[in-house]
Amino acid sequence: MLGSAEFGDTTVIADLEAGIGTLTRLADASIDIAVVVVEATPKSIDVGARAAAVARERGIGRVVVVANRARGGDDLARLRAAFPDTELVAVPDDPAIVAAERDGLAPLDTAPDAPAVRALVGLARSLA
């Protein structure tokens, strides 16, 4: 669908399955930006690095790494080292997100001023 439908001016945000399977099967030029969400664990960094590499091989021009549940400078330093020369946006570890997830509610509605939500608002603005 991403590769064949005509979306016009509509912004399409696709939440792909974990891993890189869907990314490898996307039709050429079907997305403009690949947002790779990683945590500061070796498992997540390894998967994120594979996803970023596939996105670049597929010719997706802009890869943005979101450092999710970042707890401070150490986490960000680790992620910057793992993704050099890549745009990186930090989303802090935030109990408001945990609470919203537990309740099955949208964090943007339940905690619009929480630090993690503000970081995501900033990400959305930077991509728009």
Next chain:
Amino acid sequence: MRVAFVGKGGAGKSAIAGTFARLLARAGGPVLAIDSDPMPGLAHSLGVEVTDAPIPDDAVTERREGEEGPRFRLREGLTPVEAVERYAVRGPDGVRFLQFGKLRGPAWALAGSQFAFREIVAGLPDDGWSLVGDLPGGTRQAFFGWGSYARTVLVVVEPTAKSLLSARRLARLALGERPPERVVALANKIRGPADVDLVARRSGLDVVGAVPWDEALAEAERQGLPPVDAAPDSAAVAAVVSLLERLNEEQTR
């Protein structure tokens, strides 16, 4: 013992499966940790240094044109038990670690290894290895029989709406044509009794254990170390010990 851990992505399957496999191996008997996730994860939780260990091409033969059967088979004369001896990576506490490799591009690159993997796992004799499986997040592999070696399927469930929804879907594994002996829930990242109650009420499954939210386990994950080594005295590892004891006890009953 033959178990498989399934659940939504991020629920904690690999950390728990790796810990469970190590503890089971310490109790004696050969343990095979089975990793069918095309992305890395379980190796870190087990303490195996190799993340990508596909079964090599020379372990399989490809079906010839006009021939019946699967596209790839283990090469003639190579039994599943021999294949484990050859290709399962040796880990700490004597655990062996079998996987079909990890993706870096299109899935077809691992096709031969995937066929071999499934043939090996399906062909292991009942009285040999204890099997501890870690499936990728979601429902797809589980419903396509990738965990069919397991007698007990453990659905790892966080007390969140999304994780509970996945658990309810996975509960239907018990209704399949060749279901496992049982499908049960393991509550994870629990912050209080209400969370366990929520998992019990909303997953539709019997809850056989509850692993608390544990900073020590989270830190082990951040360091890429097996919880059983980095946080042996943590509450989360203690909960996996209890789970193992419970399953052992139920098995001998």
